[in-house]
Every structure is written in C-alpha cells, then in structure tokens.
Amino acid sequence: xxxxxxxxxxxxxxxxxxxxxxxxxxxxxxxxxxxxxxxxxxxxxxxxxxxxxxxxxxxxxxxxxxxxxxxxxxxxxxxxxxxxxxxxxxxxxxxxxxxxxxxxxxxxxxxxxxxxxxxxxxxxxxxxxxxxxxxxxxxxxxxxxxxxxxxxxxxxxxxxxxxxxxxxxxxxxxxxxxxxxxxxxxxxxxxxxxxxxxxxxxxxxxxxxxxxxxxxxxxxxxxxxxxxxxxxxxxxxxxxxxxxxxxxxxxxxxxxxxxxxxxxxxxxxxxxxxxxxxxxxxxxxxxxxxxxxxxxxxxxxxxxxxxxxxxxxxxxxxxxxxxxxxxxxxxxxxxxxxxxxxxxxxxxxxxxxxxxxxxxxxxxxxxxxxxxxxxxxxxxxxxxxxxxxxxxxxxxxxxxxxxxxxxxxxxxxxxxxxxxxxxxxxxxxxxxxxxxxxxxxxxxxxxxxxxxxxxxxxxxxxxxxxxxxxxxxxxxxxxxxxxxxxxxxxxxxxxxxxxxxxxxxxxxxxxxxxxxxxxxxxxxxxxxxxxxxxxxxx
Ligand code: DQQ
Numbered sequence: 001x002x003x004x005x006x007x008x009x010x011x012x013x014x015x016x017x018x019x020x021x022x023x024x025x026x027x028x029x030x031x032x033x034x035x036x037x038x039x040x041x042x043x044x045x046x047x048x049x050x051x052x053x054x055x056x057x058x059x060x061x062x063x064x065x066x067x068x069x070x071x072x073x074x075x076x077x078x079x080x081x082x083x084x085x086x087x088x089x090x091x092x093x094x095x096x097x098x099x100x101x102x103x104x105x106x107x108x109x110x111x112x113x114x115x116x117x118x119x120x121x122x123x124x125x126x127x128x129x130x131x132x133x134x135x136x137x138x139x140x141x142x143x144x145x146x147x148x149x150x151x152x153x154x155x156x157x158x159x160x161x162x163x164x165x166x167x168x169x170x171x172x173x174x175x176x177x178x179x180x181x182x183x184x185x186x187x188x189x190x191x192x193x194x195x196x197x198x199x200x201x202x203x204x205x206x207x208x209x210x211x212x213x214x215x216x217x218x219x220x221x222x223x224x225x226x227x228x229x230x231x232x233x234x235x236x237x238x239x240x241x242x243x244x245x246x247x248x249x250x251x252x253x254x255x256x257x258x259x260x261x262x263x264x265x266x267x268x269x270x271x272x273x274x275x276x277x278x279x280x281x282x283x284x285x286x287x288x289x290x291x292x293x294x295x296x297x298x299x300x301x302x303x304x305x306x307x308x309x310x311x312x313x314x315x316x317x318x319x320x321x322x323x324x325x326x327x328x329x330x331x332x333x334x335x336x337x338x339x340x341x342x343x344x345x346x347x348x349x350x351x352x353x354x355x356x357x358x359x360x361x362x363x364x365x366x367x368x369x370x371x372x373x374x375x376x377x378x379x380x381x382x383x384x385x386x387x388x389x390x391x392x393x394x395x396x397x398x399x400x401x402x403x404x405x406x407x408x409x410x411x412x413x414x415x416x417x418x419x420x421x422x423x424x425x426x427x428x429x430x431x432x433x434x435x436x437x438x439x440x441x442x443x444x445x446x447x448x449x450x451x452x453x454x455x456x457x458x459x460x461x462x463x464x465x466x467x468x469x470x471x472x473x474x475x476x477x478x479x480x481x482x483x484x485x486x487x488x489x490x491x492x493x494x495x496x497x498x499x500x501x502x503x504x505x506x507x508x509x510x511x512x513x514x515x516x517x518x519x520x521x522x523x524x525x526x527x528x529x530x531x532x533x534x535x536x537x538x
Contacts, residue, residue: 004304006502007479010363011336011531012292013310015052016064019044019301020308022147022202022274023289024051025085025095028282032119033059035289035310036068036095038082044301049079051097054534055120058332059287059313064534068095068111068124075099075109075131082202083108084276086151086159086181087219092116094181095124096161098146099131105142107131108163110181129182137186139168144199149173150278151181152205152218155247162191164200164232171195173203173230175250192230192241192252196261200232202274205252206286207245211320215286217279227322228252231267231275238267238275238290242322255322262387265324269389269458270440270482270492271295272311287330288316292480295442295452295495311482311493312475319489324460326488329475337365337526346520348407348512354520360527361508362412362501364476368510369469370407371519372427377403381428381435386459393439393457398422398513405437407512411476412445414500415507421445421496423474423483426514427464434464438485438492445496453496460489469521476508477528 008014019040027034032055039052051069054062069080076099083097094112101107109130114123135145144166151159159181162173172193176184191205207216207226216222228245230252231238239261243254258264267275268290275290290311294301301307314327341358348354356366379402385392398406408424422441427434438460442453462470475482478501482493500506508525512518 003502004306007304007497008306009309009477009480011060011333011528011533012312012477012480013062014306014308014533015039016534017306018042019046019306020052020291021046021293022082022291023276023310024082024097026276026278026287026289027085027087027093028278028280029087029093029121030119032057034085034121035062039067041067044305044307045298049081051080053122058335059330060332060335061532062534065120065122069097073126073130074102075107077102078104082147082274084148084150085278088181093121096132096148096181098148101131105135106145107135108133108148127182132182133163133176133184141166147202149203149205150218153220154250155221162203162205164203166199167193169195171197171200171232171234173200173205173232187250189251192254196259197234200234202233202276204231204275204277205229206277208286208318208325210318210322213315213317214284215279215317217281227318229325230254233274235261236273238273239264240267240325242318242324260387266458267325267327268311268491268493270456270494272493277316285315286317287313288327289313290493292493292495296497297450309480314491324489327491328484328488333365336529336531338529340524340526343523344521346510346523347517348510348520349517350401350512350515352512353410354510356508356510356523356525359525361506362476362478363528363530364508364525365473365528366409366476366508366525367471367473368409368523369471369521370425371469371521372404372464373517373519375404375427375429375434375464377516378427378429378434379403381430389437389457389459390455392437393441393455394443396426396437397441397443397455398424398511400513402426402514404516405514406439407514407518408472408510409474410509410511411474411481412496412498412501413507413509414498415504419444419446419498419500421481421494423472423481423492425470425472425485427462434462435459436462436470436486438483438490440481440483440492440494442494442496446498448497448499451497456492456494458490458492460486462486475528
C-alpha cells in the first residue's frame with residue numbers, strides 16, 4: 001500500500017519484506033560485508049525465526065540472498081536465534097548461534113560455509129557436532145541460555161566465547177573455551193555476572209583503545225593499554241560497561257558499576273536493541289549495528305507487510321578519557337548525500353523557528369552546530385534526573401521555555417504543525433561542568449492514534465569552556481529519525497509515522513525556545529538518495 005511505501009526507509013537496512021529483529025553474525029570477509037538477521041519468512045510479526053542474509057560492498061547498498069539458516073535440524077527446529085560470526089585461522093568464517101531445540105531448550109549450534117569460493121557465502125553447512133553447547137550444569141535455566149558472542153583468542157591460544165544466561169538466578173555472560181570452535185568447555189566462572197537484572201540478551205564483548213578511532217581484531221592478541229567493553233541487552237536497551245579484561249582471572253572487571261541499572265550507559269537512548277559489533281578488517285574500524293523495532297501496532301505491521309529496520313552502521317570507539325563510547329554513522333553513508341545546502345552565522349532568539357529548505361526533508365542528513373551567547377542562565381542540574389531522562393524530556397518538552405534551550409531541530413513537521421518530532425538540547429550547570437540533556441520527543445510525531453510516542457533522552461557531560469560548539473547530526477529517513485549529539489556522545493534513534501509523510505511535503509526547522517540566544521555558526525543539510533537496500537529485481 002501507499003502507507004507501507006511512505007514509511008519504508010530509503011537508506012536504513014531492511015529486509016525485502018516481513019519481520020526482522022536482531023542483527024546476527026555481522027562480518028567482513030574477502031571484500032564483502034555480510035548482514036544476517038533474525039527473520040520471519042512468513043509474516044511481519046515475530047515468529048518462525050530463521051537467518052535472513054544480505055551482502056554489500058559498502059554497508060549502504062545491500063543485495064538479499066537466500067536465507068543462511070533454516071530451522072531444519074533437531075538443534076534448531078523451534079527457531080534459529082541470535083548468534084555471531086568469527087573468522088578462524090586459515091580465513092574460515094564460522095557462525096555460532098542459538099537454536100530452539102526439539103525439547104524446547106536453548107542450545108548452541110555452529111555452521112560453516114559450504115563453499116568458500118562463493119563470494120556471497122550463500123550456503124552454510126550444519127556439521128554433525130551440533131549442538132555444540134547445551135544448557136546443562138549447576139544452576140542453568142534451559143530456556144535462558146542464548147546469543148553467543150564472536151570468539152576471541154586468550155593468551156593460551158584458545159578461543160573464548162560468552163553466552164547470555166541465567167545461572168542461579170543471576171544474569172551472566174557465561175564463558176566457554178575451545179581449541180577448534182566445536183568442542184567447548186565451560187569455564188568455572190562467568191566472564192561477568194550481576195544479580196540486579198533479567199537475563200542478559202545478546203552480549204557483545206570487544207576491545208578499544210582510548211581516543212583511538214581504529215578498531216581492534218579479537219582474533220589476535222590485544223595490545224597493551226586497551227580497554228574492554230561488555231555490552232548486554234536488557235530493559236529494551238543496549239547497556240555497556242567499560243573495564244579491563246583480567247587475563248589472569250580470565251574475567252571482565254568493569255571500571256565502575258552503578259547499583260541502579262537505570263544509570264548504566266547505553267549504546268542508544270532510543271529505540272535500539274540487540275546491537276552487535278564486528279571488526280572491519282577492510283578499514284580497521286569497529287562497526288556496530290542495532291535493531292530499531294516499529295513503534296506502531298501489530299495490525300499496522302501486518303498491513304505494512306514489513307517490520308523492523310537497523311540503525312545505520314556506526315563506527316564505534318572509546319573517548320579520550322576512557323569513560324564512554326562514541327559512535328558516528330559509517331562514512332559510506334555520505335555517498336548518498338545530494339544537493340548540499342549551507343547556512344552560516346544564523347542567530348536563533350527565543351521562539352525562533354528557522355525553516356531549512358531546498359532539500360528533500362523526508363530523506364535528509366543534517367549537521368548543525370550550536371554556540372551559546374551566554375551561560376549565565378543555565379539552570380542547576382539535579383543528579384536525581386539521571387535515573388529517568390525520559391521523564392525530564394517529557395516534562396521539559398520543546399515548547400517549554402527554559403534558561404538555555406531547548407534548541408535543536410524540528411523534523412517531519414506537517415504544514416499546520418500538528419505533527420512534528422523534536423530533537424533538542426538543554427544545558428544545565430553542574431558543579432564543575434555542564435550537563436546536556438538531549439531529547440528526541442515523539443509526543444507530537446503523528447496524529448494517528450495507537451502509536452508509541454515517548455520522549456527519548458539522555459544526559460552527557462560537556463566542557464563548555466573548552467568546547468564551544470554543541471553539535472547535532474540527524475539522519476531523517478521517512479519513519480526513522482536517528483540523531484547523534486555532541487559528536488557521537490549520545491545517540492537516539494526513533495521511529496515515527498506522521499500522516500503528513502503520506503500526502504504532503506514535510507518541513508524541517510532549526511529552533512530555539514530558551515531565553516538565551518544561540519548562534520548557529522554552521523548548518524549543512526543534504527537530501528539523501530534512496531540506497532539499494534535489498535530491493536527485489538524486476
Ligand atoms: N531475540 C532473539 C534471541 C534474543 C532476542 C530471538 C533479543 O536470541 O535473545 O529472536 O531480541
């Protein structure tokens with residue numbers, strides 16, 4: 001239908017049709033990027049899950065090939081769930097994934113490519129060893145044992161993987177060792193565990209060097225000075241710890257852990273889950289993919305005939321101070337930029353709305369810098385806000401005047417302004433520093449009833465004395481609004497369904513509703529071309 005086409009994204013990853021959820025086994029191998037994905041071949045809601053498969057040379061344009069994994073063995077007859085790819089010595093990729101087995105248990109299986117000379121690696125073979133791991137052992141819960149990580153090499157030359165599990169009521173990233181990726185032994189302690197949460201889904205474990213945008217390959221020994229990151233998925237978000245991988249104990253030790261898990265850092269503060277990263281050996285960077293679900297109803301998804309997209313592939317690295325990850329859309333996405341428009345030296349006074357014209361405002365990339373004319377009016381920051389930034393965003397929406405801010409972008413707005421999505425900042429004064437609240441407010445994103453329209457948000461620290469400009473980049477892609485604040489310190493992807501997108505031109509504005517004037521030294525925006533994302537030929 002027309003509605004389905006209007007909300008379908010033009011350059012965010014999607015399957016040709018039907019439901020997708022978690023990204024699986026992303027990898028770069030012999031010139032090709034592979035995206036596997038949790039896929040329902042029979043409809044646009046979750047179920048009958050197998051592994052869809054698409055290939056790309058640039059992470060932007062994708063060709064759908066046949067599913068890589070079907071549920072056709074006793075070890076995965078109830079579903080081929082999430083897993084990861086690892087490149088073994090001799091340049092042989094292997095996938096390890098969770099199967100829902102014939103006894104309704106969660107087990108881990110491996111598959112190997114049938115033909116290494118097929119550039120797309122279309123066919124995968126299930127060796128007789130499967131399942132290679134079963135949920136047996138003290139304290140295990142056989143329906144909470146899934147989502148193996150990519151393998152990494154330990155100092156003893158053995159492979160390690162971690163698996164999300166519930167053990168004795170704890171959430172754990174359980175640790176296994178193997179010489180050949182087929183025969184695994186459980187290590188007597190987890191990589192890391194915690195008693196504060198539900199089972200950790202989709203753990204991701206990788207190494208990073210502070211302030212270094214280059215990624216690290218886990219298949220080779222990790223250089224000195226590296227930090228490790230453990231990402232886990234829970235409470236509908238991807239949360240992470242930065243710490244050290246203690247080689248003697250063979251365990252992960254976070255630098256800090258807040259007791260209140262609402263304070264744990266997030267990969268994305270919006271609609272993003274089950275993110276998975278991989279090392280891109282072509283460009284020496286680490287890339288992360290996350291799943292952005294729909295936020296309409298099942299009935300809408302059935303009517304659309306598709307559901308689920310991925311956030312743009314993002315380069316991910318560790319900030320100079322080692323305290324948080326930074327992310328930025330892979331530079332390949334810039335190949336889609338068309339007809340650049342450019343404004344300099346704008347001034348936005350209280351109540352100003354500056355229309356950004358001359359580009360396709362339904363498919364755009366916007367980069368805007370904000371500079372404060374004064375910081376005198378910054379309101380005091382209250383640390384208790386940190387546990388629930390969404391509440392802050394809801395209560396201090398774009399229309400609520402503040403001291404400094406809200407200022408930002410209004411996107412996908414109808415001509416009468418009944419529909420609009422607001423991405424904005426507010427600046428608060430904390431003891432030594434400034435705290436910035438970034439929000440993506442969906443409260444007025446659509447006049448359609450029955451949609452999930454939260455105000456997503458998060459806080460990040462900002463040294464206003466040193467860094468003058470607060471930057472915002474927003475990728476607008478029909479039903480996706482993906483924003484990067486402070487150079488990638490805080491990311492928010494949202495899904496929106498404005499009616500205006502279906503039958504009129506949508507508008508884009510920069511705005512300021514704070515009492516302090518803000519300058520925009522630089523604003524650049526582009527139309528984004530439609531990428532070839534799994535388009536069916538003919
Ligand atoms: N999705 C998969 C599971 C995983 C969950 C099933 C996370 O393996 O735990 O589709 O979204």
